[in-house]
Amino acid sequence: MSILQDQHGRVIRKLRFSLTDRCNLRCHYCMPLDTQFMDKSEYLDLNLAIEVLSELNELGLEELRLTGGEPLLRKGFDDFLESLSSFNFKKIGLTTNGILLDKFFDQLLEANVKHLNISLDSLNPMTFQEITHGDYFERVRKNIIKASELGFEIKINMILMKNINDHEVESFIQLAKTYNLEVRFLELMKIGLANQKQRDQFISAKEVIDQLSEKYILKPITQEKDSTSFNYLIDGANIGFIASESQAFCGHCSRWRLSSDGILRACLFKEAGISVKNTTKVQRFDIYTKLLGMKPLERVQSVGHMMNRIGG
Numbered sequence: 001m002s003i004l005q006d007q008h009g010r011v012i013r014k015l016r017f018s019l020t021d022r023c024n025l026r027c028h029y030c031m032p033l034d035t036q037f038m039d040k041s042e043y044l045d046l047n048l049a050i051e052v053l054s055e056l057n058e059l060g061l062e063e064l065r066l067t068g069g070e071p072l073l074r075k076g077f078d079d080f081l082e083s084l085s086s087f088n089f090k091k092i093g094l095t096t097n098g099i100l101l102d103k104f105f106d107q108l109l110e111a112n113v114k115h116l117n118i119s120l121d122s123l124n125p126m127t128f129q130e131i132t133h134g135d136y137f138e139r140v141r142k143n144i145i146k147a148s149e150l151g152f153e154i155k156i157n158m159i160l161m162k163n164i165n166d167h168e169v170e171s172f173i174q175l176a177k178t179y180n181l182e183v184r185f186l187e188l189m190k191i192g193l194a195n196q197k198q199r200d201q202f203i204s205a206k207e208v209i210d211q212l213s214e215k216y217i218l219k220p221i222t223q224e225k226d227s228t229s230f231n232y233l234i235d236g237a238n239i240g241f242i243a244s245e246s247q248a249f250c251g252h253c254s255r256w257r258l259s260s261d262g263i264l265r266a267c268l269f270k271e272a273g274i275s276v277k278n279t280t281k282v283q284r285f286d287i288y289t290k291l292l293g294m295k296p297l298e299r300v301q302s303v304g305h306m307m308n309r310i311g312g
């Protein structure tokens with residue numbers, strides 16, 4: 001039995017580590033154009049991060065996902081990747097906007113980081129630019145194709161937004177088919193800046209599934225119990241939905257988060273967490289025990305903190 005099990009029987013198997021709050025895009029639901037980033041001196045030292053990951057790995061943590069901000073912007077990312085290869089994780093993944101991926105393909109493969117979640121909200125360069133405030137569509141597109149050729153397992157994260165990109169769902173299904181990758185349609189979560197967008201832009205997974213069902217047969221694909229997505233085979237493509245707002249999955253949640261400033265949190269929607277900075281190993285084991293009691297059983301309605309800081 002895992003040591004990281006809470007009072008409701010939920011086993012903590014997965015950790016998302018945000019390496020930085022900085023980003024080379026400004027997706028309108030994530031951060032404002034004039035975002036104030038934390039001073040780099042506030043970052044969790046990567047050597048300490050390695051210690052924490054190693055301890056959690058020994059306690060039963062099986063999966064690690066590197067995120068941000070844009071994780072590929074963190075100085076020392078390549079050395080950090082190298083240190084990960086000594087661990088015993090079943091799966092190491094990276095969530096990225098894809099802009100800098102080509103600079104890291106070799107290191108990622110060497111460190112066995114084969115699972116890439118690449119965020120792409122539109123297949124139209126203009127819409128991409130409007131959403132992200134960055135002129136990088138072509139670069140991201142090329143990197144997705146290259147990653148697919150190199151054998152990475154790719155999931156595209158596409159946030160559904162009414163009257164912005166909801167008409168592109170079928171094009172994304174074609175993308176999944178063409179490049180043999182999975183596309184996951186995400187509900188816009190009430191977090192940080194997105195709180196203001198909810199009323200006009202939110203579209204539920206059910207609405208999209210109902211529309212698709214009028215034209216296609218959706219064959220459910222069985223997922224792990226603690227998976228955040230539910231998936232279908234549709235027209236030969238693997239698609240998933242992450243319905244964090246309409247169908248919260250707190251009862252099966254197996255995830256903790258470590259923020260770029262070193263705060264370990266039991267839930268994305270809880271501001272409260274405990275810093276691992278300036279701690280001894282003994283103190284950290286006390287922190288891990290305390291955190292087991294901090295995971296809510298039900299979905300917290302909304303939060304004001306910023307997604308890039310906690311780590312998406």
Ligand code: SAM
Nearest residue numbers: 068069070095096097119157188189194307312
């Ligand atoms: N910069 C990287 C990226 O965009 O993939 C990693 C960090 S980003 C915060 C991680 C994921 O969170 C992205 O797929 C992004 O689309 C998603 N995200 C950010 N804000 C969100 C929101 N309000 N609701 C749903 N997903 C959100």
Ligand code: SF4
Nearest residue numbers: 023025027030069097
């Ligand atoms: Fe950057 Fe990712 Fe946030 Fe977009 S969603 S601004 S790419 S951190």
